Amino acid sequence: MQPFYIKSQRLAGFLMMRGFVLHSMKMDINSRRNIFLFxxxxxxxxxxxxxxxxxxxxxxxxxxxxREIRTQN
Structure with missing residues (x-):
């Protein structure tokens, strides 16, 4: 298994909705963001x-x- 790490929760959700398995989730100590492992x-x-x-x-x-709204005013 070759790991692939993702820091975007939205992207992780998108992938899981399409059937990709989330293997692990950890906290990045520096940025305090979740890291998702696929x-x-x-x-x-x-x-x-x-x-x-x-x-x-x-x-x-x-x-x-x-832009359309701004140009109409």
Whole structure:
């Protein structure tokens, strides 16, 4: 098993909702954030890329709406 560590709780939840198994969770002493341990695989990396694309699409949509509202005033 090759470990893959994640510090984002939202990403960890996204992965678990898609069937990836959370093996362990620990606290990072320096940042006081949770660290989530998954098994590294090609499927996991693809799911992370999907998460990034969804997140970027939502940010783009939010930013676009903000600009439209500002330009209409």
């Amino acid at each position: 098994t590294k695989s090609d499927e996991l990396l693809e799911a992370i890329e999907t998460y990034k694309q969804i997140k970027q699409t939502k940010e783009d949509a939010t930013n676009g709406k903000s």
